[in-house]
Amino acid sequence: MQPFNLRVAMFSGNYNYVRDGANQALNMLAGHLLRQGVTLRVYSPTTDTPAFPPTGDLVSVPALPVPGGRAEYKFAWHLPRTTREDLATFKPNLVHVSAPEVLGHRAVSWARDNGIATVASLHTRFETYPAYYGIGFLAPLMIKGLTRFYNRVDQVVTPGESTAELLREWGVTKPIRIWSRGVDHARFNPARRDLEWRRSLGIADDEFALGFLGRLVLEKGLDIFADVCAALRERGVRHRVLVIGDGPARDWFAERVPDAAFAGFQRGDDLGRAVASMDVLFNPSVTETFGNVTLEAMACGVPVVAARATGAVDLIEDGVNGFLVPPRDCEAYADAISRLVADPALHKAQGAAGYAKAQAYQWDAINQKVLDTYLEVMARRG
Numbered sequence: 001m002q003p004f005n006l007r008v009a010m011f012s013g014n015y016n017y018v019r020d021g022a023n024q025a026l027n028m029l030a031g032h033l034l035r036q037g038v039t040l041r042v043y044s045p046t047t048d049t050p051a052f053p054p055t056g057d058l059v060s061v062p063a064l065p066v067p068g069g070r071a072e073y074k075f076a077w078h079l080p081r082t083t084r085e086d087l088a089t090f091k092p093n094l095v096h097v098s099a100p101e102v103l104g105h106r107a108v109s110w111a112r113d114n115g116i117a118t119v120a121s122l123h124t125r126f127e128t129y130p131a132y133y134g135i136g137f138l139a140p141l142m143i144k145g146l147t148r149f150y151n152r153v154d155q156v157v158t159p160g161e162s163t164a165e166l167l168r169e170w171g172v173t174k175p176i177r178i179w180s181r182g183v184d185h186a187r188f189n190p191a192r193r194d195l196e197w198r199r200s201l202g203i204a205d206d207e208f209a210l211g212f213l214g215r216l217v218l219e220k221g222l223d224i225f226a227d228v229c230a231a232l233r234e235r236g237v238r239h240r241v242l243v244i245g246d247g248p249a250r251d252w253f254a255e256r257v258p259d260a261a262f263a264g265f266q267r268g269d270d271l272g273r274a275v276a277s278m279d280v281l282f283n284p285s286v287t288e289t290f291g292n293v294t295l296e297a298m299a300c301g302v303p304v305v306a307a308r309a310t311g312a313v314d315l316i317e318d319g320v321n322g323f324l325v326p327p328r329d330c331e332a333y334a335d336a337i338s339r340l341v342a343d344p345a346l347h348k349a350q351g352a353a354g355y356a357k358a359q360a361y362q363w364d365a366i367n368q369k370v371l372d373t374y375l376e377v378m379a380r381r382g
Helices: 021-035 081-090 102-113 136-150 161-170 195-200 222-235 250-256 268-276 292-299 330-342 344-358 363-381
Strands: 007-011 039-044 057-060 064-066 070-075 094-097 117-121 155-158 176-178 209-213 240-244 261-264 280-283 304-307 322-325
Touching (some): 007 021, 155 161, 161 176, 280 292, 280 330
Parallel strands (some): 007 094, 039 057
Antiparallel strands (some): 064 070
């Protein structure tokens, strides 16, 4: 089978209505598939005000706002008749599901009922979310549900070996391949650093910019970030927090890091400038499966201090291009950041090491691995 023989139905819970790392990866993959001659159709909830134009044909799936203060996200509660009819007309020979939600389950069931190959990609560690909202007791049940989901498909792809090993520990027995992530090196590189832009935010040239990059939601480890900043202040470590992003927890976060410079959402080349203008990226999140922000910082020559968790352990060599820290050890985070502030030579060496490592992460080569996986699945099924 050749790529032009593939007809792929891709399912996403959020293909383009809220920008995040997962849908950026899916859209990059879609572009690669289309360039290689694959026929692709994407099914996802949509809004009238998407964050960016979709790559490929996008079919809207009816959905409701997610309750609990996260109404910016949509929840598709079933695979409606209109979507099933569209699928029947499209006649896919492979279904790719990217989220273990109801829509993903129903898509897998539809594919199995119709004898169609299935691939699932892992993007987010949803089982870590309950702990941030006071319902941590649900995590074991979620792990059971996730394990069942990934065992229902023909093939799983994960962003790194750490997430692949996690799934195996849960009891996922289906074949697993690695689909890493790439980075736009023209956009993310050290030359994008802009001291004038920093000054416009009130950050002096000699201030150490401690960066946060991502949506301002509790599951990104905002509580740990704020506690570490407090520890640095108590130690007298001169720094200034630079926040790139926005989200529902912005006000909560601003109260806890009152001297932070909030730059809001940045896109395109402006995002590259913002990342390169940090002095260190601090990423205490344990919900990442890869950590696009970590790779973007590395490509900009910015050292990273991160939680020793999935994603980060695949990118960071402790002490070489950053530091890996036990996830909730605020004093250890403060120690790592303090070392980088106090030792310019170490800071420069770690930045250079990260930049060198990031050069291997090229989107086309990485996305080709997914296309190769599709073809392997089809060959196994005969």
